[in-house]
Amino acid sequence: MSKPGEAKKSAPLVDLCMTFDAGHQEPARFAFDPKDPQRPDPSQKMPTKPIDPDEVGKLILEGNSLYASFIGYAKEVAEKLEKKSEGVPEDRTFHVFLNKHQIGTHDSHAIHQEPYAAVLSCIDARVPPELITGQAANDMFAVRTAGNILLERGEARGSLEFILNKYARRPPKEQKPPKGKGEGEPAEETVEEEKPLTAILVLGHTKCGAIDAAYDAVIEEGKDPVLSREQELAKLLRESPNPSLDAIVARLKIVVRVVMKLNPDLAASKEKADIDELKRRICHFNTELNYLDIRHMAEKIGLGAGFKVFFGSYHVEDCVIRRSNLPGKDDTAMIEALDKYLGERSLGSIFESLNQPWSVPDTKAGVKSKDFIFGELLDAMNRDAEAFSKDLVKP
Ligand SMILES: [Zn+2]
DSSP states (O other): OOOHHHHHHHSOOEEEEEEEOTTSSSOOSSOSOTTOTTSOOGGGGSTTSOOOHHHHHHHHHHHHHHHHHHHHHHHHHHHHHHTTOSOOOOOEEEEEEEOHHHHOOSTTSSOOOOOSEEEEEEOOTTOOHHHHTTOOTTSEEEEEEGGGOOOTTOHHHHHHHHHHHHHBOOOOOEEOOOTTSOTTSOOEEOOOOOOSBOEEEEEEESSOHHHHHHHHHHHHHHHSOOOOHHHHHHHHHHHOSOHHHHHHHHHHHHHHHHHHHHOHHHHHOOOHHHHHHHHHHHHHHHHHHHHHHHHHHHHHHTOOTTSEEEEEEEETTTTEEESOOSTTOOOOHHHHHHHHHHTTSOHHHHHHHHHOTTOOOBTTTTBOOHHHHHHHHHHHHHHTHHHHHHHHHOO
């Protein structure tokens, strides 16, 4: 039997801790040393009241950096032990410091629900959004769907609409002058209760099983005779034991086809490395398309400059969120190209059509079929293929 000291030396502990420092009740969230009185204290703007959306974005990035460092350090320890290499690292603890907002100390001692962020992410078991972004209870609403998409009129879309309508901060409204006052008098600003939620993150990830399924379906369909939309609809209704799952895959297939069209060499290749690279690009494109969908939802609800929509792709290989528009990041070339293409046209009409899982072409009623929209997107991307393709190459 080994002594405790010996066991500790051969197997250092790497901890990820939630810590409440009672002597420092509103601490910085991710500062390394809890005993350091000089550590930064951003809690004056911490979530007991709405905080600036860019501050929310920074908290998410900081939290992800902490989690990625924790996993990175734990991996380093494990590998050194496995290879019996020299210089086994020491014990180390990574802290997420909680404040009163996250533990609840008033009235009933229950936490009053006021998260400052929302996230739309995938159901993937390796991507729990709160954990990988260093958030605690009461920080974040999480809506999770396969492939981080929202179908039209589904429960997930409804849930997100509920969150944004009930909790998202709105711009101050101008009030009409009260009765008896002249029209020339200045309007008063309504003092409304400030809502806590100021940002949403659309979070995709690499190695996505839903994207694998859509990719496989596209490859499989390549072997079958091409069906018309009517035939495809009839086939689905008649034969599918999983119509809801098929609706998700159908939506993702659009994305797969667009990216394959933009990357013909990768699409034709049978090499694993090429297929992996193609899927990585599909993941990015899918995330950014869903970002546009949510941005449109926020605009429709009337959320203004005090609310921001972010996107990012979580790399399961090293736990880092990359390719995003979070503060300090600027991977928006594709979004700008899509924006340019969409111009004055309603984003909503595009997405409403994209999200109809099996809309039948009906040009008389002015309803655009999914294929038609897909064709439009492809045409635009082909016209500006260089911009789209160049941007997809970025990690
Ligand atoms: Zn996934």
